[in-house]
Amino acid sequence: MIIPHAKPGTASKNKTGSWRDQEPDINKNKCIKCGMCATHCPEGAIEITKDGAEVNYDYCKGCGICAEVCPVKAITMRKIKK
Amino acid sequence: METMEGSKGVADVVVNCEPDVVACFPITPSTHIAEDLNKAYMDGKLKTYVTVESEFGAISTIVGxxxxxxxxxxxxSSQGLALMHEVIFAAAGIRLPLVMVVANRSLSAPLSIWNDHQDTISERDSGWLQLYCETNQEVIDTVPLAFRIAExxxxxxxxxxxxxxxxxxxxxxxxxxxxxxRKFLPPYxxxxxxxxxxxxxLGVYAKPEHYQDFRNDLDDDxxxxxxxxxxxxxxxxxxIGRGYGDGLIEKYNTDDAERVLVAMSSVCGNIKEAVDELRANGEKVxxxxxxxxxxxxxDEVKKALTGKKHVGVVEKDMSAGAFPPLYVDVASALYSETVPLSSFIGGLGGRDITVNDIKELFKKLENEPVREWILKRELPLK
Amino acid sequence: MEFKREDDLFVSGHTACAGCGAAIIIRTVMRALGKDTIIVNATSCSEIFSSCYPTSAWKVPYIHVTFENAAAVATGIAKALEAKGNDHTTVVVIAGDGATYDIGFGIMSGVMERNENVLYICYDNEAYMNTGIQRSGATPYKAWTTTSQVGTVRQGKQEWKKNLTEIARAHNIPYIATSTAGHLIDLTKKVEKAKKIKGFRLINVLSPCVAGWKYPPNLTVKLAQLAVDTGLWKMYEVENGKETINMQPKFTPVEEYFKPQKRFKHLTKEDIEDIQNKVNDYWKNGKGEIYG
Structure with missing residues (x-):
């Protein structure tokens, strides 16, 4: 007997970072740690640490929302050559 | 023992099985069961009773x-079960031990509120177990059994x-x-x-590399x-001191019979009466x-029917353009045997199959196999 | 605002499109709800991108059954909790506009009428995105979808958007609110408030969709904000019958909202004027129609 089910949080094994063709570059000197990028990231790939915003590139799909919502323009999107 | 309507008996035994969630939508002829369960809830004998807006809501609520x-x-019943169809399959696929009493009724069109088995027969591939009862006492005794087996x-x-x-x-x-x-059915x-x-x-999405394996597991189970x-x-x-065959089949004068009818549910009462009358005349039926x-x-069907002179399958359902479902399954059970097998479709939309009709069917089993409707047309269709 | 990814109850690794509004909404909702939550998800993009066996993006109990029955499944769960004496766990539906405005509407109406103890979050991306951008009752007037195509005789959806929030309001449920994927503090506050209320609660959240609205993925949040600023999406809540408008429109021209979205690229000057007049009439005279 198998009850079809999935274990909690196991989607984190999907490294969706491989999808992106651009990625955020965070200028830590400008970052004010407001958390706008982390709050709006659809992937939940951004963490605010004591040094500022940190992107987990395993999951970042490169949408660019973080750069758009950053109030101090600390994030720029750079193209990735594949 | 108490004198009561069958529906009331069903509601009473459901209450005694102590369910946590009950959700019903009234539809003839199951309505009285829903009403009696609501009264039980209003009397504080059930923990919950959801007065859903449709049968689709009813099955979805008990799935939750x-x-x-x-x-x-x-x-x-009937249209209500048909409306539930999508969730019927989902409930089995998610492996939820629901119990549902279906008061069998024909499916539209034409509209008919009367009895046949087309509603539940049409859900036969869903993964639900289906237990067909002959009498009200059997229904009442089968409800706690159904919860035990389901869970x-x-x-x-x-x-x-x-x-x-x-x-x-x-x-x-x-x-x-x-x-x-409680002695038989532990808490769920x-x-x-x-x-x-x-x-x-729960209720995952499965890709081709997994979907079929879940379906295979359901089939095996x-x-x-x-x-x-x-x-x-x-x-x-x-x-309880009452039993019904081995739980899968019930044999009634089958062992030494030459001619046997196969059937399900209440019509079996009339068949038993016909068997008694014919047996009194020395006929081996x-x-x-x-x-x-x-x-x-x-296996049980094959064992019971092998060597018979002629077997007829009586059923209150059809599969348009094909042999009807019960006949097909009996034929599958007997595929390696040479048992002459007839198919009789009748009793649709509440047309009675009487003891005399059944005696006629036993008479037909003296001849070559047939595939027939028990029509008994009363008025011509224009 | 310190923030740790490991605290998320909706985890990274889900397979939504880059820039997905629904993913932003779901994560925000989960951050506000906390662990003591059971999620019922209607068939939708969010179900496909979060619960594909053998993985799950959910760290709370989750069930998906069918497209149209999430409100009833949630009712059953709420009843099971009630029967077992659990008065703390929040039962939450997450469903798209297809499930909410259209195919599941009858069931949801019954659940609202009975005031079942369910918090219902609709993420409204204004079409059936999961099957490939077909129109829904939530699709706005004139928008292109694959079943409201731009033809030589007719262009885009011919009907105005269904006003689900007001229909829900007519059921006299204790809490109704709107929000968007671009107003996450507002959304968080509303979820936190709704969580504390018993009975049926609806939060209808506008959810820009990159694939369906056809705009660059970085604009999801900005478009959601423009929908409110133009006055097309009304930000309000109704608590026990009392309405509060949470954010007044800035009357930014509706054209600014339409421009980045290719689903509106066929709109004529007259179309835009017509919609602008309706929005003005709504906010200034209490007449006419808006989108939300």
């Missing part, structure tokens, strides 16, 4: 209840009773008490349920349910009643 680890029940196997069970013939019949009935049922406490302490994801049904039927019969249509008892 069951997934959260609650014993859950509903009742319906052990994590498979939903339909208890099928003929609309009107049983639901509206008033007779002497014995309702197993809570104390008796599944390992896998929606619980914030132990979160899991429904097949394997035969032994469990027999085992638990015997155990329960010992407790018998009945094989199928109680468990899903899983289908192939």
């Amino acid at each position: 209840g069951s997934a959260a680890g609650a014993r859950s029940f509903s009742t319906t 052990e196997l994590m498979l939903p069970v339909m208890v099928c009773m003929d609309g009107f013939y049983l639901t509206h019949a008033v007779e002497q009935l014995d309702i197993p008490t809570k104390e008796v049922i 406490n599944p390992k896998i349920k929606l619980d914030p302490e132990n979160p899991i994801t 429904v097949h394997a349910a035969r032994e469990k049904i027999k085992e638990r039927s015997k155990e329960w019969a010992n407790i 018998g009945l094989l009643r199928i109680k468990s249509f899903r899983p289908f008892p192939y």
Whole structure:
């Protein structure tokens, strides 16, 4: 007997970072740690640490929302050559 | 023993099974069961009763209840069951041990509120176990059994009773008490349920590399349910002092019979009467009643019918353009045997199959096999 | 505002499109709800991108059954909790506009009428995105979808958007609110408030969709904000019958909202004027129609 089910949080094994063709570059000197990028990231790939915003590139799909919502323009999107 | 309507007896035994979540939408002829359960809730005898807006809401609500680890029940008929169809399959696929009493009724069109088996027969491929009962007492005795089997196997069970013939019949009935049922049916406490302490994801999406394996597992488990049904039927019969065959089939003068009719549900009462009358004249006739249509008892049917001179399958359903479902399953059970096999479709939309009609069918079994409708046309169709 | 990814109850690794509004909404909702939550998900993009066996993006109990029955499944769960004496766990539906405005509407109406103890979050991306951008009752007037195509005789959806929030309001449920994927503080506050209320609660959240609205993925949040600023999406809540408008429109021209979205690229000057007049009439005279 198998009850079809999935274990909690196991989607984190999907490294969706491989999808992106651009990625955020965070200028830590400008970052004010407001958390706008982390709050709006659809992937939940951004963490605010004591040094500022940190992107987990395993999951970042490169949408660019973080750069758009950053109030101090600390994030720029750079193209990735594949 | 108490004199009451069949529907009231069903509601009473459901209450005694102590379900946590009950959700019903009224539809003839199951309506009285829903009404009596509502009265039980209003009297404080049920923990919940959801007055849903449709049968689709009813089945969906008990799916939610069951997934959260609650014993859950509903009742319906005909169009109501058809409306539930999508969730019927989903409930079995998610492996939820729901129990539903279906008061069998024909499907539209034309509209008919009267009895036949087209509604439940049309859900036969869903993964639900289907137990067809001959009498109200058998329905009442089968409900606790259905909960026990469902919860052990994590498979939903339909208890099928003929609309009107049983639901509206008033007779002497014995309702197993809570104390008796508790001896047989332990509290439901599944390992896998929606619980914030132990979160899991149910109702997953499966890709081609997994989907078929889940369906295969469901099929294997429904097949394997035969032994469990027999085992638990015997155990329960010992407790209440009443039993119905081996739980899968019931043989009535089958062993030494030359001609046998195979059928399900209340028409078997009339067949038994016809058998008695013909036997009194020295005719070697018998009945094989199928109680468990899903899983289908192939081995038991084969064993009971091998060597018979002629077998006829009587059923209240059809599969347009093909042999009807019960006949097909009996034929499958007998595929390696040379048993002459006839198909009789009748009793659709509440047309009675009388003792005399059945005697006629036994007479036909003296001749070559046929595939016929028991028509008894009263008025011409224009 | 310190923030740790490991605290998320909706985890990274889900397979939504880059820039997905629904993913932003779901994560925000989960951050506000906390662990003591059971999720019922209607068939939708969010179900496909979060619960594909053998993985799950959910760290709370989750069930998906069918497209149209999430409100009833949630009712059953709420009843099971009630029967077992659990008065703390929040039962939450997450469903798209297809499930909410259209196919599941009858069931949801019954659940609202009975005031079942369910919090219902609709993420409204204004079409059936999961099957490939077909129109829904939530699709706005004139928008292109694959079943409201731009033809030589007719262009885009011919009907105005269904006003689900007001229909829900007519059921006299204790809490109704709107929000968007671009107003996450507002959304968080509303979820936190709704969580504390018993009975049926609806939060209808506008959810820009990159694939369906056809705009660059970085604009999801900005478009959601423009929908409110133009006055097309009304930000309000109704608590026990009392309405509060949470954010007044800035009357930014509706054209600014339409421009980045290719689903509106066929709109004529007259079309835009017509919609602008209706929005003005709504906010200034209490007449006419808006989108939300």
